[in-house]
Amino acid sequence: MTLSRKTKRTILAGSLLVVGVLVIALLVWTVYLDRIITNQFEGRRWTLPAQVYAEPLELYAGESLGADLLEQELKRLGYRRVDQAEQPGSYSRRGSRIDLMNRRFQFSDALQEPQLLTVTTRGNSIDSMRNGRNEDVPIFRLDPLLIGSIFPIHGEDRVVVTPDQVSPLLPAALKVVEDRKFDSHNGVDFGAIARAAWVNLRAGQIEQGGSTLTQQLVKSYFLDNRRTLGRKLEEAMMAFLLEVHFEKRDLMNAYINEIYLGQDGNRAVHGFGLASQFYFGKPLAELQLHEVALLVAIVRGPSYYDPRRHADRARARRDLVLKLMAQYKVIDERAAAAAAKRPLGIVNAATQAGGYYPAFLDLIRRTLRRDYREEDLTEAGLKIFSTLSPLTQSLAEKALSQELERLDKTRKQKTDNKLEGVVVVTAPQNGEVIAMVGGRQANFDGFNRALDAHRSIGSLVKPVIYLAAIESGRYNAASIVEDAPVEVKLSNGQVWAPQNISEEFYGPVPLVRALAQSLNLATVHLGLDVGLQKVTNEFVALGLGREPPQLPSVLLGALDVSPLEVAQLYNAFANGGFSTPLRAVRAVVDAEGKPLKSFALEVTPVADSQAVYQVNRMLVQVMEHGSGQAARAQLPPEIVVAGKTGTSSDYRDSWFAGFSGNTLAVVWIGYDDNSPTGLTGSSGSLPVWARLMRSIGTTSWNAPLPEGLEDRSIEFKTGLAAEARCGGEDLVMVAVPSGTQLPAKPGCEPGVFSGLGERAREWWRGIVR
Amino acid sequence: MATKNYVVAASSIERALRIEPDNPLLWIELGKVRLAEGNYVQAENVARKAVSMSVNAPRAQSSAWRLIAESYRARGKNIEAQEAQSRADSLNSG
Numbered sequence: 001m002t003l004s005r006k007t008k009r010t011i012l013a014g015s016l017l018v019v020g021v022l023v024i025a026l027l028v029w030t031v032y033l034d035r036i037i038t039n040q041f042e043g044r045r046w047t048l049p050a051q052v053y054a055e056p057l058e059l060y061a062g063e064s065l066g067a068d069l070l071e072q073e074l075k076r077l078g079y080r081r082v083d084q085a086e087q088p089g090s091y092s093r094r095g096s097r098i099d100l101m102n103r104r105f106q107f108s109d110a111l112q113e114p115q116l117l118t119v120t121t122r123g124n125s126i127d128s129m130r131n132g133r134n135e136d137v138p139i140f141r142l143d144p145l146l147i148g149s150i151f152p153i154h155g156e157d158r159v160v161v162t163p164d165q166v167s168p169l170l171p172a173a174l175k176v177v178e179d180r181k182f183d184s185h186n187g188v189d190f191g192a193i194a195r196a197a198w199v200n201l202r203a204g205q206i207e208q209g210g211s212t213l214t215q216q217l218v219k220s221y222f223l224d225n226r227r228t229l230g231r232k233l234e235e236a237m238m239a240f241l242l243e244v245h246f247e248k249r250d251l252m253n254a255y256i257n258e259i260y261l262g263q264d265g266n267r268a269v270h271g272f273g274l275a276s277q278f279y280f281g282k283p284l285a286e287l288q289l290h291e292v293a294l295l296v297a298i299v300r301g302p303s304y305y306d307p308r309r310h311a312d313r314a315r316a317r318r319d320l321v322l323k324l325m326a327q328y329k330v331i332d333e334r335a336a337a338a339a340a341k342r343p344l345g346i347v348n349a350a351t352q353a354g355g356y357y358p359a360f361l362d363l364i365r366r367t368l369r370r371d372y373r374e375e376d377l378t379e380a381g382l383k384i385f386s387t388l389s390p391l392t393q394s395l396a397e398k399a400l401s402q403e404l405e406r407l408d409k410t411r412k413q414k415t416d417n418k419l420e421g422v423v424v425v426t427a428p429q430n431g432e433v434i435a436m437v438g439g440r441q442a443n444f445d446g447f448n449r450a451l452d453a454h455r456s457i458g459s460l461v462k463p464v465i466y467l468a469a470i471e472s473g474r475y476n477a478a479s480i481v482e483d484a485p486v487e488v489k490l491s492n493g494q495v496w497a498p499q500n501i502s503e504e505f506y507g508p509v510p511l512v513r514a515l516a517q518s519l520n521l522a523t524v525h526l527g528l529d530v531g532l533q534k535v536t537n538e539f540v541a542l543g544l545g546r547e548p549p550q551l552p553s554v555l556l557g558a559l560d561v562s563p564l565e566v567a568q569l570y571n572a573f574a575n576g577g578f579s580t581p582l583r584a585v586r587a588v589v590d591a592e593g594k595p596l597k598s599f600a601l602e603v604t605p606v607a608d609s610q611a612v613y614q615v616n617r618m619l620v621q622v623m624e625h626g627s628g629q630a631a632r633a634q635l636p637p638e639i640v641v642a643g644k645t646g647t648s649s650d651y652r653d654s655w656f657a658g659f660s661g662n663t664l665a666v667v668w669i670g671y672d673d674n675s676p677t678g679l680t681g682s683s684g685s686l687p688v689w690a691r692l693m694r695s696i697g698t699t700s701w702n703a704p705l706p707e708g709l710e711d712r713s714i715e716f717k718t719g720l721a722a723e724a725r726c727g728g729e730d731l732v733m734v735a736v737p738s739g740t741q742l743p744a745k746p747g748c749e750p751g752v753f754s755g756l757g758e759r760a761r762e763w764w765r766g767i768v769r
Numbered sequence: 770m771a772t773k774n775y776v777v778a779a780s781s782i783e784r785a786l787r788i789e790p791d792n793p794l795l796w797i798e799l800g801k802v803r804l805a806e807g808n809y810v811q812a813e814n815v816a817r818k819a820v821s822m823s824v825n826a827p828r829a830q831s832s833a834w835r836l837i838a839e840s841y842r843a844r845g846k847n848i849e850a851q852e853a854q855s856r857a858d859s860l861n862s863g
Contacts, residue, residue, distance in 0.1 A: 058788060109780045139788075429790035430783065576821050578814070587780070598776055601783050601799070603814050609821050662790065702791075704824040 033234070034241050036222065041242070041254070048381030048591065049149040049157050052364055054388045055434070055586075056107070056144040059119060059129060064697060066124040067096045069391075074100060076390060077145055078282025078347070088114040089286045096121045103283070105143035108385050108587035108595050112141060145390050146277055148361045150368075152378035155266045159273035160257050160381075163249065165285045170272065171252050172330040173296045177321050179213040180328070183248060187214045187239030214239040217255045261295065262302045264356065269302075279307065281347040289331065290339035293321040307346050315344060359438025360388050362448045363564070363584045371597060372588075381591030387432035387584055392696055396423040396435040396665075397442040399692040404440050404669070406687075411678065419677065422449045422668045423688065424567040426582060428574030428659055430601050433567070433584045447672070450563045455653045455670060458557035459518045459627075459681065460566060460646035461539075463573060463615050465527045465555060466515055468538040470611040472530055477614045477734035478714050478721075478742050480508045483522035488552045496552055498524055501647070501680075510719025512618045512734050516626025518645060520556055527555035541606045542572040543579045557646060566657055567666045573619070573642075574659035576703055577612035578603045610706050610737065616642050617735045619658070620701070625716055625732060627682050628658065631690035640700040641693065645681030652676050654684030661699035665689055710738045720745040775806040793823035793833060800836045804843065812840040831860035 057073055059065070065073075071081075071093060079100065080090045091100035098119045105112045116132035117140055129137040151157035175182045181189045189212050196210030211219070218238045242251060262269035262278055269278045275295055276284040287295070297317035298305050307314035319340045326336035364386055368377055376382065400421045407419055418440065425435040438448045447453075469475040483506035488496045500506070500520045506513075514522035527535050532550040540547050544565060548554045561569075564582065572579045580603050587598040619642035622628040627645040635641065643658020654669040654677060667685035670677055677684065705711065713731050715722045722728025722745035736742070744750065782799045789795060800815035819833035834857035841850035 058784070060788060063788075109777045141784075427787070427790070430786060432787075576818075578818055578821075586783075595776065598780065600776075600779055601786070602811060603818050605814060605817050704822065706821065707824055 030237065030241070033238050034245075037238060037241050038245060040222070041246070047152065047156075047379035048160055049151040050368075050377045050380070050382035050384050050588075051149045051159065052147050052361060052384045052386050053144040054147045054386060054390050055432075057142045058139060059117075059126060059142065060139040061126055061128050063126045064124055065121070065126055067093065067098055067119075067121040069124075070098055070119060070121065070126075073142075073391065074098075076281075077142065078280065078286070080282075080286065085116060087286070089282060102140075103143040106383075106589075106593040107141065108383075108589050108598065111593075112143065144385070147357050147386065147388060147390070149274075150361065150365055150377045150384075151267060152374075155268045156270050157267050157274060158257065158270040159277060160271065161273040161284050163253050165283070166253075166256060166272070167285065167287060167292060169289060169292045169325075169330070170256065170284075170287075170296070173292055173321060173325050174213060174252075174255070174299070176324045176328045176330055177296055178216070178299065179211075182213050182252075185212055185214075185243075187241075187243040188212060188236045211235075212239065213255050214242055214251055217251065217258055218242065220258050220260060221254075259299060260302060261298055262306065267356075279346050288339075288342075289335060290318070290322070290342040291345060293325065293339060294318045294344060297321045307344050311344060311346075318344070357388060357393060357436075357442075358446075359442070359448050359450050360386070360393070360433070360436045360584065362438070363433065363436060363451060366451070367583075367585050367599075368588070382596070383589045383591075383593070385586045385588070387427075387434055387586060388436075389434040392425055392663075393435040393437070395695045396425055396437050396692055399423065399688050399695060400437050400667070401440055401442075403684075403688040403691060407669075407679070407684065417671055417673065417675065419669055420449060420672055421670075421685075421688065422453065422563040422666075423692065424450055424563050424666045425692070426567050426571055426664045427662060428571050428664045429580075429662075431571055431575075431580035431582045432586075433564075433582050434663075436564075436584075449668070449672075452562065453668070453670075453672075454560040454562050455668065455674075456557060456648035457559055457561045457566060457655055458646035458648040458653060459520075460561075460570075460644055460655050460657055461554065461557040461559060462515055462518065462523055463619060463644055464538050464542060464569065465523055465530070465535050466511060466618065467542075467573075467607060467611055467615045468534045469511070469526050469530045470614050471538075471608050472534065474530075475511060475526070476736040476740055477512045477618055478510050478712065478719050478736050478740070480510055480719050481514055481522045481526050483507060483509050483514065483519045484525070486521055486524050486528075488524075488528070490552070498553075498556055508719075509717070510714060510734075512621050512714070512732060513625075513716050513719070515615075515618045515644075516621045516624075516716075518622075518627050524552065524555050528552065538607075539569070541579075543568040543581075543606070557648065563666050563668045566655070566668075567664060570657045570659065570666060571664055572606055573612060573616055574664045574701075575603070576616075577605060577607035577609045579606040580604070610709055613703060613706050613709060614735050616701070616703065617733075619643055621716075621732050621734070623658070625730075627680075628656070628686060630682055631658075631686055631693075634687075634690035634694050636694075638700070639693075639698065640702065641698070642701050643689070645686060647680040650676045651678050651680065654679040655681050656685035656689045658689055658693075659701060660693060661701050663693065663696060663698050665692055667692075705735060708738055709735045710740075712736050712740070712742060714742065715745060718745070719743075720748070721750075722748040775802050778802050791822055793819040793826060793829040796822070797829065797832050797836055800833075800840075804836065804840055807843075809840045809843045812843075813837050816840065827860045831857045833857075834860065 074091050082090045082092055085092045085099045085101045088101050088103040091098055101114055101116050104114050118130045120127045131137050149157050193210035215235050218235050257271040260270055261275035269275055272295055273284050276287055280291055305314045305317050322336040322340050325331045326333050400423050404419050404421055420439055423437040426433050436450050438450045490496055498520050506519055509522055536548045536550055548559050568582050583599050585599050588596045590596050622644055623641050628643050641660045646655030652674055657666045667688045669684040711733050713723055713733055715728050716730040716732045721742040726748040728745055779802045786795050796815050796819035800812045804812035816833045816836040820830055823829040834853050838850045838853035
């Protein structure tokens with residue numbers, strides 16, 4: 001059969017048309033892919049999550065920091081112990097002397113170049129510091145710990161590195177293991193594909209990839225994970241185009257920054273820069289051979305070769321990487337053998353630099369959202385200098401978890417329902433939040449109780465009421481108030497008749513005792529006499545963001561407040577009546593290190609300093625004579641601390657808020673479902689607080705007695721002025737306005753034993769000096 | 770402070786305050802920076818903080834009152850300024 005000439009011509013024309021269309025389609029496709037690549041790849045290649053740093057460790061002569069503690073902090077920063085500290089990020093130790101070379105770091109206010117620092121310690125403190133030229137160094141700031149980053153919702157987190165921050169071993173190892181023809185191919189290695197196809201065909205499944213580094217980069221950067229033929233072609237074409245446009249060196253650097261290397265909850269670890277921090281707690285530039293080899297091993301399967309969960313697998317593959325490196329002469333056999341003997345060297349994710357502080361980061365994110373758009377935080381490469389003290393944070397986590405475990409053991413009635421807890425620690429004088437634990441699993445990124453658990457604060461309200469009372473000018477620490485039944489008719493017609501926890505009445509008592517023993521009825525009488533309006537105003541003045549309802553039940557703490565808000569309130573007491581907004585961020589700088597914003601220290605006087613001082617002295621008596629007494633046994637006897645317990649109705653919430661000279665800590669314990677815990681503030685939260693205060697080696701609260709006040713000795717029970725020599729019992733020292741007429745215990749009238757109070761006063765002064 | 774780099778100046782004083790929060794002289798230095806940058810209210814507040822912690826250090830307290838006086842003067846509150854100044858002077862002589 002022959003076709004007519006016309007038909008033949010039609011077929012030919014049709015074929016040409018089809019070919020033409022295909023060629024055009026191919027061209028269009030190529031141009032399209034080319035556009036994608038050049039647009040995305042040449043512009044900003046990665047979104048850079050803001051990096052968050054802890055507060056730097058300040059070293060200075062006289063600081064209470066022994067050699068052991070300093071070494072522990074250097075290890076936390078990923079410093080390597082060597083025989084002679086010559087590289088940044090390393091140190092050597094001989095007994096009480098530590099030589100270190102810091103890392104280069106751009107602080108918000110200055111650049112710190114690496115230098116040798118010799119720290120000589122004596123006992124538990126720094127004796128002297130000298131630099132490499134043997135000059136005295138009064139104060140020195142170590143590079144701060146990177147504590148996390150603010151990554152976007154899809155979870156991709158990375159620390160971008162430049163080629164000069166990468167050891168040449170890394171690209172060499174990557175080439176040997178993943179792509180031996182990298183330097184010569186055009187994006188696709190057909191030999192490798194054929195080899196992989198052969199292997200896969202024989203295995204009947206996909207076992208080996210023939211992808212070049214460029215193809216892996218394309219897949220990670222532009223494509224999803226589907227392995228279809230169309231995808232493969234697209235990937236190959238894009239890889240080819242990338243090779244046309246960019247230098248090998250740029251592609252290698254892109255690969256190093258792009259590739260996925262691990263998972264931490266909902267945070268995806270991308271790039272070797274972050275992986276180095278995540279697995280080893282130090283910068284990529286400081287990695288040694290065995291560490292580089294491990295990261296290269298992980299590339300093939302970050303979950304399969306996860307060194308934390310599958311150490312044996314990861315180690316076997318690391319050693320394979322080392323073998324290949326030796327085989328292809330990247331390193332010599334001896335180096336490979338030596339590196340293969342090293343342990344994996346992975347840092348513990350929870351306690352070390354790879355650690356993760358979700359509650360604190362959450363606070364930072366919320367703080368910065370007021371000033372920055374979400375994209376600026378997750379993409380623009382900002383550096384955020386925070387106030388977190390990693391040491392205090394780890395001690396706070398430990399104090400909480402140990403006490404919760406102890407409480408679990410002693411109370412066996414509940415099994416499923418786990419007690420939860422929060423610790424917030426601030427530096428009262430500048431309002432910096434130095435530690436924040438949002439739950440018993442501190443590294444769990446979930447409900448942030450420190451900010452979002454608004455719980456009834458019980459007797460934690462009392463100091464605010466006592467402050468309002470003393471500020472009114474009608475009361476002082478020794479004034480008598482009646483602890484007697486009280487009934488208040490509410491607007492809804494009901495009658496409110498509160499009780500003391502003991503369900504007893506204590507009669508006339510001095511203010512100091514009513515507060516120290518947390519007497520409810522005396523407090524209600526006092527609050528009603530001062531006036532609810534004055535009391536609720538006081539909350540706002542001290543820094544609570546909203547005015548509490550003017551209900552009598554507020555006097556006993558029927559007020560839902562978050563632990564962070566409690567810290568803000570108590571910070572005003574600890575800071576002598578000055579309010580300073582709590583801060584988690586000191587400064588923000590942009591990707592080039594230019595300062596964008598600093599959160600400067602601001603103080604505002606919010607309460608009469610004499611009144612605050614009187615209340616604070618009463619809070620000292622809480623610890624000496626009242627509901628906080630149990631903490632005394634935990635703390636050195638010469639350390640003066642002040643605080644208050646809080647227990648909400650039916651024992652649903654156990655609180656303690658208290659401060660020393662340099663630290664304020666608020667502790668909450670309860671159940672998430674708000675069911676009763678059976679714990680008081682003293683039995684639950686106080687031990688956590690005491691353990692924390694002891695472990696951080698806190699200093700005494702020692703505010704000077706303000707002008708216009710004087711120390712007086714009274715009987716704790718009766719409030720009568722008395723001295724030991726005239727038969728006074730259970731004496732306490734309170735501060736009252738100078739010249740206050742106090743009723744005296746019979747036989748202790750003024751003039752009779754003038755001057756006998758001196759000894760008690762001396763005792764108090766001796767303690768606070 | 771010739772460079773007018775108040776942020777850096779304040780930041781290094783804050784650094785020192787973290788180490789010695791009870792040193793009134795540091796608070797006074799911080800107040801001087803605030804005064805220089807025109808933040809008169811913070812200058813006064815910080816100086817009041819210094820007053821409260823220098824009960825037993827009359828010379829420091831005198832400087833703090835002088836700073837309060839200057840911050841009042843800068844705001845045109847001359848009567849208050851005079852009062853603060855005389856407190857400063859009385860502490861200095863005594």
